[in-house]
Amino acid sequence: MNKKMIKSSLLALMLVLVVGCVSKTSHDVIRIGSKDFTENEIVAEIYALALEDAGYNVKRQMNISSSVIHKSITSKQIDLYPEYTGTGLISILKQKTINDPRKCYEAVKTAYNKKYHMTWLDYAKANDGQGLFVSKKISEQYGIKKISDLQKHASELRFASQGEFDEREDGLPVLEKVYGRFDWKSTKVYDNGLKYEVVEKKQADVAPAYTTEGKLSETNKFVLLEDDKQCWAPYNLAPVVRNETLKKFPKIKTALNKVDQTLDTATMTKLNAQVDVQHKEYADVAKTYYESIKDQ
CATH class of the missing domain: 3.40.190.10 (Periplasmic binding protein-like II)
Known part of the structure; x- marks a missing residue:
């Protein structure tokens, strides 16, 4: 075998090895x-x-x-x-x-x-399921740490709704089915993006949220309530x-x-x-x- 043939064989072998490696990686x-x-x-x-x-x-x-x-x-x-x-x-x-x-x-x-x-x-x-939160001040004032606590004080609290929560099957309807009726002091519909602002500014006291929303990390301002009767599906x-x-x-x-x-x-x-x-x-x-x- 001459040098040219050896060189060609080596190149062919290298090509096979490279293709094999690429194929394996892919x-x-x-x-x-x-x-x-x-x-x-x-x-x-x-x-x-x-x-x-x-x-x-x-x-x-x-x-x-x-x-x-x-x-x-x-x-x-x-x-x-x-x-x-x-x-x-x-x-x-x-x-x-x-x-x-x-x-x-x-x-x-x-x-x-x-x-x-x-x-x-x-x-x-x-x-990352459905939940409710209140302001830190309201939690301390009324001793509200779980949803059953909230239900007892609903008539003293203002609810910041997002509209669809009141109608959606896995929203307020199932909440009231499990905990009983929530007779809010008042209820008003707000844009979802404003709920933390209106609670912080004391324009409302309680609002729905998903349980891993970033703003809930501000525990000096907001308290996520325990769903103590497992009203909502786990996510x-x-x-x-x-x-x-x-x-x-x-x-x-x-x-x-x-x-x-x-x-x-x-x-x-x-x-x-x-x-x-x-x-x-x-x-x-x-x-x-x-x-x-x-x-x-």
Whole structure:
């Protein structure tokens, strides 16, 4: 074999090796999606960092519309994303509300595996569900820490409604079904974006909110009330993973379950606040948080 033939053979061998490496890398990518709002982007980014730390090659597909992300995973465009137990049960599976967090989780876990060939990994304590908050002053003045306390003092308090909350099945109707009638001193409809301002400025005393909204981290101003009778469905965070992906990359389970063990409602609220109130980038917030928990 002459030098030219040897050189050609070596080049061909190198090309095969390069193509093989590229093919392997592409094949081994884990595609993580997120919904199109702050909290989901933060959590998806934390998941991505955890998987990269575990040695996986990750592709991020963030900011997918909440209305189409389920289709994205069922059509294999993504491999996993953060979902909420209540969303899975009510919006995707079209089942009746289960108010107990563990039973809700078990229901979606079983149904998703059977119907969609997907696995719900461990759920976090973080619950992004429906709630009510009052000002710190009102909480202290009337001793209101839970919704049953609020119901007893409703006639002394002004309610800042967002309109649809009064009519929506999972809003005021179910609240009054469980706790009894709320005879507010007054009720007025405000734009959702103004609710914290009107409560802080004492134009109203109580308003509905989702339980991990960033402004609720300002505990010197606002008190999120405990839903002590479990009126509303739980919306606990958990990774949803295609079974095919989990079988191929089994260490995903350990890496992501470790993350979810650290996420409770108060922690998630503070992370959301860093983006929505302090205007930091979600990726920076996720990285700082992951660095703080990765060696735990």
